[in-house]
Amino acid sequence: MKKFDLIVIGSGAAGLTSAFTALGFGKSVLIIEKHKSGGECTWSGCIPSKGLINQAKDVYTAKKFASIEVDSGTILQNVRAISEGIYEHETPEVLEKAGAVFVQGAAVFESAKVIRVGETKYKAKKVVIATGSSPMVPPIPGLDTVPFLTNDNFFEQQQLPKSIIVLGAGAIGMELSQSMNRLDVDVTVVEMMPEVMFREEPEFSKVIREKLTKEGVHFHIGTKAVGVEKTANGIALSVEKDGNNFILEAESLLVALGRSPNIQGMNLEAAGIKTERGIVVDATLQTSAKGVYACGDVAGPYLLSHMANYQGKIATMNALLPINRKVNYEHVSWTTFTDPEFARAGLTEAEAREQHGDNIRVYHYDFNKLDRAKTKAGDQGQIKLITNQKGKVLGAHIIGERAGELIAEVQTVKTLGINFAKLQGVIHPYPTYADALRQMAQQVFIDNLLNLPVVKLFRKSK
Numbered sequence: 001m002k003k004f005d006l007i008v009i010g011s012g013a014a015g016l017t018s019a020f021t022a023l024g025f026g027k028s029v030l031i032i033e034k035h036k037s038g039g040e041c042t043w044s045g046c047i048p049s050k051g052l053i054n055q056a057k058d059v060y061t062a063k064k065f066a067s068i069e070v071d072s073g074t075i076l077q078n079v080r081a082i083s084e085g086i087y088e089h090e091t092p093e094v095l096e097k098a099g100a101v102f103v104q105g106a107a108v109f110e111s112a113k114v115i116r117v118g119e120t121k122y123k124a125k126k127v128v129i130a131t132g133s134s135p136m137v138p139p140i141p142g143l144d145t146v147p148f149l150t151n152d153n154f155f156e157q158q159q160l161p162k163s164i165i166v167l168g169a170g171a172i173g174m175e176l177s178q179s180m181n182r183l184d185v186d187v188t189v190v191e192m193m194p195e196v197m198f199r200e201e202p203e204f205s206k207v208i209r210e211k212l213t214k215e216g217v218h219f220h221i222g223t224k225a226v227g228v229e230k231t232a233n234g235i236a237l238s239v240e241k242d243g244n245n246f247i248l249e250a251e252s253l254l255v256a257l258g259r260s261p262n263i264q265g266m267n268l269e270a271a272g273i274k275t276e277r278g279i280v281v282d283a284t285l286q287t288s289a290k291g292v293y294a295c296g297d298v299a300g301p302y303l304l305s306h307m308a309n310y311q312g313k314i315a316t317m318n319a320l321l322p323i324n325r326k327v328n329y330e331h332v333s334w335t336t337f338t339d340p341e342f343a344r345a346g347l348t349e350a351e352a353r354e355q356h357g358d359n360i361r362v363y364h365y366d367f368n369k370l371d372r373a374k375t376k377a378g379d380q381g382q383i384k385l386i387t388n389q390k391g392k393v394l395g396a397h398i399i400g401e402r403a404g405e406l407i408a409e410v411q412t413v414k415t416l417g418i419n420f421a422k423l424q425g426v427i428h429p430y431p432t433y434a435d436a437l438r439q440m441a442q443q444v445f446i447d448n449l450l451n452l453p454v455v456k457l458f459r460k461s462k
């Protein structure tokens with residue numbers, strides 16, 4: 001039986017980070033991959049969705065100046081070419097050249113340290129499970145009798161449909177709905193929560209829903225899918241809202257209702273690995289089996305590529321080095337790549353009040369004050385910043401052009417524990433979107449001064 005320092009199961013964002021971290025420490029690494037290295041991010045997640053979003057934005061902008069005929073077949077081909085381009089840097093050949101052994105197949109646990117692929121068994125000192133997640137498909141009556149799309153097959157389509165119902169107004173639903181609508185697909189979104197993107201600041205979620213509605217996407221929020229059947233031209237979805245039932249029809253259906261962890265068929269019990277929703281890990285990302293770690297979507301709680309990278313590194317270092325580093329999710333951050341983008345770092349205002357009571361400050365900034373935004377017609381944006389009473393960032397929410405880049409500046413300040421007020425002394429190029437942060441920092445700086453005991457006393461005595 002071949003022996004390795006580390007076996008990594010899965011070669012998506014989490015597994016690749018784990019493998020490269022271990023190789024960096026000079027360890028022997030076996031990577032086991034069921035499908036294709038790169039995982040969801042490369043083939044059916046971040047990369048193809050952003051490839052589609054970018055092209056849809058180009059088309060949307062061009063349509064303002066000329067009439068454009070959309071060739072969705074070519075656009076989807078371009079999307080697949082973008083994925084192939086990313087894959088070039090993570091093929092089995094590249095991984096083997098870096099020093100890993102790559103085995104194609106599904107990993108099955110024989111015990112905590114012995115893993116089987118087909119008939120071949122491999123032994124490891126330590127194991128990292130990074131098997132990701134799959135689209136969650138709920139038992140909606142009739143769904144198993146109709147063809148439907150998920151992110152797994154969406155980017156494999158030869159053409160976009162003429163019309164589509166998108167189930168779920170989370171990150172996938174919102175990003176793909178806007179893009180498809182911009183590429184001339186008639187899009188109807190069905191969401192059971194009272195607002196789209198329920199994890200975000202509610203007032204910002206409303207802004208993005210209104211923007212997409214203005215572009216032509218139809219929304220049914222607070223609406224539940226209760227049944228689906230095939231029609232001559234596609235599908236008919238029965239929905240229920242406030243006790244009323246009605247039918248929506250379209251050529252196609254996209255299910256984007258969240259994720260299920262990939263834990264099936266791995267015989268995790270043989271290794272004593274406990275599961276609840278996904279694989280249960282402690283703060284060091286170790287599972288209930290000693291020496292077996294899990295990271296990425298299969299462990300959660302944040303199903304994001306950069307969180308998979310973050311966890312992959314920590315899990316692997318804990319597995320291989322005499323340390324026990326704990327994960328810290330205080331500085332989680334993400335961006336939804338709608339247009340405008342929608343970015344978040346840390347707490348919402350409600351979460352901040354829950355943890356800090358009214359001992360917080362909330363700042364609002366509208367892009368109508370920003371010279372850079374004024375140079376582009378209709379450029380809307382808002383920033384909401386939540387700090388503690390000293391000016392340290394607890395949370396930030398940005399909706400607007402380049403929000404994903406802007407949040408990185410806030411995230412840096414927040415993660416490094418720098419007072420947000422300090423940004424007021426940092427020269428920002430003019431005219432940029434980032435200058436909005438400098439302007440906000442000026443207000444935080446003033447409030448910090450006004451909060452000094454000596455200043456308070458002086459103001460009181462006047």
Ligand SMILES: Cc1cc2nc3c(=O)[nH]c(=O)nc-3n(C[C@H](O)[C@H](O)[C@H](O)COP(=O)(O)OP(=O)(O)OC[C@H]3O[C@@H](n4cnc5c(N)ncnc54)[C@H](O)[C@@H]3O)c2cc1C
Pocket residue numbers: 009010011012013014015032033034035036037038039040041042044045046047049105106107108130131132133151172262265266295296297298302303304305306307308337
């Ligand atoms: C449409 C869409 C857009 C997204 N956009 C973004 C974005 O913009 N930014 C962002 O941060 N995140 C985004 N995400 C989320 C991101 O793709 C995931 O969080 C990330 O890819 C998870 O990485 P992972 O390594 O945990 O899992 P995966 O990438 O799923 O990798 C798991 C790998 O394990 C393999 N595997 C599974 N079971 C076995 C087994 N038994 N044996 C061997 N191999 C196995 C699988 O084949 C797969 O290759 C998006 C997701 C979707 C669906």
Ligand SMILES: NC(=O)c1ccc[n+]([C@@H]2O[C@H](COP(=O)([O-])OP(=O)(O)OC[C@H]3O[C@@H](n4cnc5c(N)ncnc54)[C@H](O)[C@@H]3O)[C@@H](O)[C@H]2O)c1
Pocket residue numbers: 138167168169170171172173175190191192193196197198223224225256257258259302303304334335336337
């Ligand atoms: N830009 C990004 O970072 C990005 C983009 C896409 C996906 N992702 C990741 O992928 C994950 C999965 O995305 P997702 O959009 O599938 O999940 P999600 O959890 O973000 O959204 C699913 C939505 O479906 C709704 N829903 C659930 N059951 C329903 C039902 N029966 N009828 C109507 N609505 C229902 C939920 O209320 C929710 O709003 C996200 O959590 C995110 O972490 C990230």
